[in-house]
Amino acid sequence: MGEIKTIGILTSGGDAPGMNAAIRSAARTAISRGLKVKGIKRGYMGLLNEEIIDMQARNVSDIIQRGGTILGTARCLEFKRLDIQQKAAEICRQHGIDGIVVIGGDGSYRGAQALSRQGINTVGVPGTIDLDIACTEYTIGFDTAVNTAMQAIDRVKDTSSSHERCSIIEVMGRNAGYIALWCGIANGAEDVLLPEKYQYDEQEIIDHIIESRKKGKTHHLIINAEGIGHSTSMARRIEAATGVETRATILGYMQRGGNPTAMDRYYASIMGAYAVDIMLKGKTNRVVGYTHGQFTDFDIEEALQMQKSIDDYQYEVAQLLTI
Ligand code: ADP
Numbered sequence: 001m002g003e004i005k006t007i008g009i010l011t012s013g014g015d016a017p018g019m020n021a022a023i024r025s026a027a028r029t030a031i032s033r034g035l036k037v038k039g040i041k042r043g044y045m046g047l048l049n050e051e052i053i054d055m056q057a058r059n060v061s062d063i064i065q066r067g068g069t070i071l072g073t074a075r076c077l078e079f080k081r082l083d084i085q086q087k088a089a090e091i092c093r094q095h096g097i098d099g100i101v102v103i104g105g106d107g108s109y110r111g112a113q114a115l116s117r118q119g120i121n122t123v124g125v126p127g128t129i130d131l132d133i134a135c136t137e138y139t140i141g142f143d144t145a146v147n148t149a150m151q152a153i154d155r156v157k158d159t160s161s162s163h164e165r166c167s168i169i170e171v172m173g174r175n176a177g178y179i180a181l182w183c184g185i186a187n188g189a190e191d192v193l194l195p196e197k198y199q200y201d202e203q204e205i206i207d208h209i210i211e212s213r214k215k216g217k218t219h220h221l222i223i224n225a226e227g228i229g230h231s232t233s234m235a236r237r238i239e240a241a242t243g244v245e246t247r248a249t250i251l252g253y254m255q256r257g258g259n260p261t262a263m264d265r266y267y268a269s270i271m272g273a274y275a276v277d278i279m280l281k282g283k284t285n286r287v288v289g290y291t292h293g294q295f296t297d298f299d300i301e302e303a304l305q306m307q308k309s310i311d312d313y314q315y316e317v318a319q320l321l322t323i
């Protein structure tokens, strides 16, 4: 591996609040260490289209508090092709980019891995609201997203209680149930449906609603993870079976936007810096993680093979608290 003189930074996959803090940190750490920085717009798509800009410290001023990503992001399916990966590596060489910090989820890491196989140094930074990356207990954007969802659910709960309704609220997370579990506990939901745990037994939920009514509960809040889906049709079936007015709310993209929390700004800032610093130490094909109170890094291959699951005890607590 040659000396690193210039790094590129890109954001890829779904945007997440705190990505800007990571961009700012990676850029300023690199500049502070004497490197040149190039911003690559629109993820791998922008790399292929050579949407590459020079970045100075001032280009990342006043962004730490902003949601989204100033570089833009995209999904670029053709990046799975070897010839396209070779072309991307060639573009990096033409622009003098020795290494790239890739801020995104596990799909984006596969792209980073492909680039490192073509001789470009890469380090991934976990940027996704889904918290679904196994090698790390923290991903950029989750804290903001879960707080946004929690506040929205509080509001729905107010109206649900006033009307003595059942509310099904669908939160994001792709195939992972972390946002749903956290909201389930933080909002005091009566039921939490997670792709990792739910047995698809709607009758149990119906019985639970009828029981709760008998106990004098004025509302019944069901947090439904995106990976379960079908919230609207589920609401219709539940209303028909229980006689309790039931409404579905799908929170959607509001969970991806907004100003990042202090936690997202802080962790994203450390991770962005860490990514640059390990690259300067000669590491490549790595992904940054946070485990057991420490920032650390893993081989991308190893990271992609790790499995993550919902903790049984935490899920049990969510259920215990609904009495
Ligand atoms: P995330 O990074 O949030 O998981 P995606 O799964 O959509 O989001 O992946 C983001 C981008 O990463 C894709 O649009 C594609 O450009 C790239 N990517 C995903 N999987 C691969 C792969 N197997 N090989 C190369 N690039 C990939």
Ligand code: F6P
Pocket (backbone or CB within 6 Å): 014, 105, 128, 129, 130, 172, 173, 174, 175, 226, 256
């Ligand atoms: O990965 C973040 C996420 O918001 C998921 O929770 C969701 O399933 C997905 O992205 C939506 O992707 P898109 O922006 O392509 O609709």
